[in-house]
Amino acid sequence: xxxxxxxxxxxxxxxxxxxxxxxxxxxxxxxxxxxxxxxxxxxxxxxxxxxxxxxxxxxxxxxxxxxxxxxxxxxxxxxxxxxxxxxxxxxxxxxxxxxxxxxxxxxxxxxxxxxxxxxxxxxxxxxxxxxxxxxxxxxxxxxxxxxxxxxxxxxxxxxxxxxxxxxxxxxxxxxxxxxxxxxxxxxxxxxxxxxxxxxxxxxxxxxxxxxxxxxxxxxxxxxxxxxxxxxxxxxxxxxxxxxxxxxxxxxxxxxxxxxxxxxxxxxxxxxxxxxxxxxxxxxxxxxxxxxxxxxxxxxxxxxxxxxxxxxxxxxxxxxxxxxxxxxxxxxxxxxxxxxxxxxxxxxxxxxxxxxxxxxxxxxxxxxxxxxxxxxxxxxxxxxxxxxxxxxxxxxxxxxxxxxxxxxxxxxxxxxxxxxxxxxxxxxxxxxxxxxxxxxxxxxxxxxxxxxxxxxxxxxxxxxxxxxxxxx
Amino acid sequence: xxxxxxxxxxxxxxxxxxxxxxxxxxxxxxxxxxxxxxxxxxxxxxxxxxxxxxxxxxxxxxxxxxxxxxxxxxxxxxxxxxxxxxxxxxxxxxxxxxxxxxxxxxxxxxxxxxxxxxxxxxxxxxxxxxxxxxxxxxxxxxxxxxxxxxxxxxxxxxxxxxxxxxxxxxxxxxxxxxxxxxxxxxxxxxxxxxxxxxxxxxxxxxxxxxxxxxxxxxxxxxxxxxxxxxxxxxxxxxxxxxxxxxxxxxxxxxxxxxxxxxxxxxxxxxxxxxxxxxxxxxxxxxxxxxxxxxxxxxxxxxxxxxxxxxxxxxxxxxxxxxxxxxxxxxxxxxxxxxxxxxxxxxxxxxxxxxxxxxxxxxxxxxxxxxxxxxxxxxxxxxxxxxxxxxxxxxxxxxxxxxxxxxxxxxxxxxxxxxxxxxxxxxxxxxxxxxxxxxxxxxxxxxxxxxxxxxxxxxxxxxxxxxxxxxx
Numbered sequence: 001x002x003x004x005x006x007x008x009x010x011x012x013x014x015x016x017x018x019x020x021x022x023x024x025x026x027x028x029x030x031x032x033x034x035x036x037x038x039x040x041x042x043x044x045x046x047x048x049x050x051x052x053x054x055x056x057x058x059x060x061x062x063x064x065x066x067x068x069x070x071x072x073x074x075x076x077x078x079x080x081x082x083x084x085x086x087x088x089x090x091x092x093x094x095x096x097x098x099x100x101x102x103x104x105x106x107x108x109x110x111x112x113x114x115x116x117x118x119x120x121x122x123x124x125x126x127x128x129x130x131x132x133x134x135x136x137x138x139x140x141x142x143x144x145x146x147x148x149x150x151x152x153x154x155x156x157x158x159x160x161x162x163x164x165x166x167x168x169x170x171x172x173x174x175x176x177x178x179x180x181x182x183x184x185x186x187x188x189x190x191x192x193x194x195x196x197x198x199x200x201x202x203x204x205x206x207x208x209x210x211x212x213x214x215x216x217x218x219x220x221x222x223x224x225x226x227x228x229x230x231x232x233x234x235x236x237x238x239x240x241x242x243x244x245x246x247x248x249x250x251x252x253x254x255x256x257x258x259x260x261x262x263x264x265x266x267x268x269x270x271x272x273x274x275x276x277x278x279x280x281x282x283x284x285x286x287x288x289x290x291x292x293x294x295x296x297x298x299x300x301x302x303x304x305x306x307x308x309x310x311x312x313x314x315x316x317x318x319x320x321x322x323x324x325x326x327x328x329x330x331x332x333x334x335x336x337x338x339x340x341x342x343x344x345x346x347x348x349x350x351x352x353x354x355x356x357x358x359x360x361x362x363x364x365x366x367x368x369x370x371x372x373x374x375x376x377x378x379x380x381x382x383x384x385x386x387x388x389x390x391x392x393x394x395x396x397x398x399x400x401x402x403x404x405x406x407x408x409x410x411x412x413x414x415x416x417x418x419x420x421x422x423x424x425x426x427x428x429x430x431x432x433x434x435x436x437x438x439x440x441x442x443x444x445x446x447x448x449x450x451x452x453x454x455x456x457x458x459x460x461x462x463x464x465x466x467x468x469x470x471x
Numbered sequence: 472x473x474x475x476x477x478x479x480x481x482x483x484x485x486x487x488x489x490x491x492x493x494x495x496x497x498x499x500x501x502x503x504x505x506x507x508x509x510x511x512x513x514x515x516x517x518x519x520x521x522x523x524x525x526x527x528x529x530x531x532x533x534x535x536x537x538x539x540x541x542x543x544x545x546x547x548x549x550x551x552x553x554x555x556x557x558x559x560x561x562x563x564x565x566x567x568x569x570x571x572x573x574x575x576x577x578x579x580x581x582x583x584x585x586x587x588x589x590x591x592x593x594x595x596x597x598x599x600x601x602x603x604x605x606x607x608x609x610x611x612x613x614x615x616x617x618x619x620x621x622x623x624x625x626x627x628x629x630x631x632x633x634x635x636x637x638x639x640x641x642x643x644x645x646x647x648x649x650x651x652x653x654x655x656x657x658x659x660x661x662x663x664x665x666x667x668x669x670x671x672x673x674x675x676x677x678x679x680x681x682x683x684x685x686x687x688x689x690x691x692x693x694x695x696x697x698x699x700x701x702x703x704x705x706x707x708x709x710x711x712x713x714x715x716x717x718x719x720x721x722x723x724x725x726x727x728x729x730x731x732x733x734x735x736x737x738x739x740x741x742x743x744x745x746x747x748x749x750x751x752x753x754x755x756x757x758x759x760x761x762x763x764x765x766x767x768x769x770x771x772x773x774x775x776x777x778x779x780x781x782x783x784x785x786x787x788x789x790x791x792x793x794x795x796x797x798x799x800x801x802x803x804x805x806x807x808x809x810x811x812x813x814x815x816x817x818x819x820x821x822x823x824x825x826x827x828x829x830x831x832x833x834x835x836x837x838x839x840x841x842x843x844x845x846x847x848x849x850x851x852x853x854x855x856x857x858x859x860x861x862x863x864x865x866x867x868x869x870x871x872x873x874x875x876x877x878x879x880x881x882x883x884x885x886x887x888x889x890x891x892x893x894x895x896x897x898x899x900x901x902x903x904x905x906x907x908x909x910x911x912x913x914x915x916x917x918x919x920x921x922x923x924x925x926x927x928x929x930x931x932x933x934x935x936x937x938x939x940x941x942x
Contacts, residue, residue, distance in 0.1 A: 109715050109825075109827030110715070110825040110826055132721070153664055154663075154664045156664075160661065167671070168635070177915070183913065184913075184916070186893070187891060187893035188825045188892070189856055190823075190855045190856065191627050191823050191855045191856075191896040192675075192895070193625045193896060194895045194900060194912075195908060196680075196920045197625075197672060197674065197675055198920070200638070200672065201668060201671065201672050203668065205668075221722070221723060222721075224721075244580050248579065250692040250693075250695075251692070293768070297765040297767075300765070352660045352661075352662050352663065354578070354583065354660060355580075355581055356578075356580030384661045386660075422658035422660060422665045425662040426664050429664070437665070437666060441666060444652045445656075448648075448669065449666055449667045451927075454926075467666060
């Protein structure tokens with residue numbers, strides 16, 4: 001797939017200015033640098049121009065123009081991505097959706113919300129919460145990421161094991177195609193067996209098939225209560241082994257998070273201090289939440305869970321007694337990634353396996369680490385088998401880091417595939433994982449995906465250089 | 472899209488016999504007639520040959536051969552479909568998956584099941600139930616339909632409002648493409664953000680993109696208890712209006728089924744008698760189920776529901792006290808469709824709208840019925856806004872039935888679209904609804920779907936004449 005792209009010229013700027021207004025066509029050096037990266041390692045690619053449309057119509061006009069001119073367009077949410085999906089790899093236009101930040105309608109009769117893509121996930125969560133409703137997907141970056149970016153990566157977060165991921169809440173999308181044409185992918189309904197599922201094709205496609213301009217999400221009644229417990233284990237392996245046993249006991253927690261010891265230590269160091277003590281003998285923690293409408297049955301659930309984890313050697317279970325304690329525990333968990341990254345050059349992998357394979361995955365990470373001489377900090381959504389592996393550069397040589405480490409990662413991903421898993425559970429492929437796509441997909445499977453890409457975006461102007469290994 | 476297909480000749484039969492054995496290449500007249508139809512109205516199209524493979528490898532060889540020879544291939548489950556999806560519209564090969572009826576593995580550690588497509592849905596449900604696990608999707612035909620057909624149509628059933636539809640349980644698929652190449656669409660994981668979602672593209676594609684040969688489904692712990700209540704209302708409109716109010720009260724029932732009076736009467740007439748009396752003043756019923764692990768809280772849920780429905784004039788709520796009563800009520804509901812169809816030539820529509828729009832939809836059905844002079848019996852999954860509309864021929868003239876009724880159906884579907892809904896919630900489009908596809912999709916949207924079809928099946932040998940309006 002070779003594509004001839006144009007460079008942005010004066011006329012392009014004039015036309016883009018006509019569409020969105022002079023204030024929203026931005027070319028100053030500082031801004032270009034701000035929009036050159038997301039949260040992925042230290043990678044930067046400067047865009048030629050940043051354009052900030054305020055409506056579907058403006059997005060449509062921009063795309064029609066870019067299509068005609070063969071200008072690369074990288075749609076961008078808040079830039080919180082961890083796979084380089086929002087990095088403008090070939091320059092061109094960064095299409096920032098930040099001004100399209102309106103919650104269009106909270107439909108109390110149908111338990112749905114229509115929203116623009118630029119709404120911060122937490123703002124959306126809180127807006128529906130005020131009405132007694134619940135939008136469960138909750139990425140660690142929920143305080144600043146955009147709902148549109150969540151749709152683009154099919155993100156998840158800690159509640160996915162009970163409530164599912166973004167794809168399970170998206171009912172319908174308004175999408176501007178590469179050509180500027182506007183489509184609706186589905187209907188405002190909970191069920192739909194009408195033609196191919198373009199909605200689900202779009203979710204997780206990382207801005208390579210179209211620009212999402214409006215999103216209809218399913219909501220559910222907000223559970224009245226939740227209980228949170230922090231469970232220490234002597235080893236990471238024991239913690240992982242307890243995970244499947246909890247489900248087998250008939251309990252589906254609303255969160256089941258894993259942190260190995262070093263992850264907790266990094267996070268505590270980062271947030272200052274915590275109001276509880278972690279014994280030296282602790283090798284890992286599970287953070288377990290249950291939720292529902294009846295407090296007394298949640299306590300019963302917790303009793304069952306306690307019985308299960310005791311079989312795996314856990315004692316000293318810490319129950320969060322009030323909202324402050326819950327917030328503290330969640331803050332700890334949500335800051336692990338950030339804390340680890342502040343302390344070293346790193347790469348973050350987003351491995352996912354069937355959850356019972358988690359102990360094997362963890363073993364694999366550590367033994368491959370020994371072989372390739374890297375240290376890793378592991379944590380993540382154990383209930384889904386989704387393990388985040390932060391690989392630290394530490395004292396690895398630049399040569400090894402830049403040229404040898406990828407062999408270790410490839411080996412890890414081959415192992416993940418062998419366990420029935422895949423290379424991204426919720427971060428996406430973007431720029432940094434595409435070289436590994438052929439580990440989990442055959443040439444035929446990749447060809448089918450490429451054919452879909454060609455149908456939606458024949459000139460490959462949308463988020464070029466992403467997902468596919470050979471571009 | 473014009474395609475030149477071949478007719479089956481002697482050499483084809485020889486080759487097919489080599490692949491699956493003589494016993495499984497069938498051409499006798501009686502069998503051809505058996506495989507000429509599904510449960511859709513009275514439509515028949517004779518296949519030229521029925522082939523019954525026993526493995527993915529055999530399916531692959533058949534497809535590679537058919538691809539090369541340009542033979543139409545219609546994959547078939549149990550033939551329980553209601554939109555003509557399994558009817559071999561152009562003759563050719565009916566590829567029956569009935570011999571691929573093995574449950575490959577019930578994975579107790581990961582709460583997953585791997586199954587072949589020819590397993591009867593109820594057999595699968597019971598097999599996992601014995602292990603304390605739950606596969607919730609439950610089409611009315613579950614006693615004889617195949618799980619593969621459920622995947623092909625993205626079917627639902629009464630539990631979808633709480634537990635979702637088939638698409639929410641499919642984690643991974645093995646698929647034989649038109650070319651005979653075998654792909655895997657995803658991974659054995661609960662989360663997946665790795666490339667385009669081919670799994671979800673395949674679900675609901677009605678055998679037009681590939682032949683599903685193995686299915687990995689998510690399972691959940693089996694809820695320990697359920698309670699069932701039959702709630703009479705003075706009018707269908709009051710019943711529909713109560714539906715949204717139940718959700719707004721914070722309850723998510725595990726089933727919330729609607730039957731208008733005539734639907735109940737037909738069903739009672741069909742199954743003989745029932746052990747309860749329906750007052751003359753009753754205009755419609757809701758059948759409401761709640762489920763969970765704690766019986767005492769289910770009673771509390773029922774109290775909340777009772778308070779809500781009383782506001783809509785319901786009294787005389789009937790609680791099913793034991794399993795026999797529950798079975799009787801479910802038998803009543805599940806036989807409505809069958810009962811109605813035995814009594815008249817009919818067409819069945821599968822409308823779906825946002826659930827709060829259900830009263831308006833019902834009004835629309837009746838007033839369009841008056842305009843076009845048709846009688847309808849309405850029932851279905853009110854909790855999802857999914858209303859089955861059985862249109863009876865009654866004393867309508869053949870001329871009106873054959874040539875005018877479709878205008879009335881088109882008007883109904885335009886109205887459904889206007890309400891935010893679509894034309895199929897769980898039955899699919901198949902042969903009989905394709906003429907209405909352009910009511911809910913724009914030419915651009917249909918063009919995108921057609922491009923996907925072309926990528927997967929360039930010679931259009933898979934289930935030709937289905938889904939797309941212009942073929």
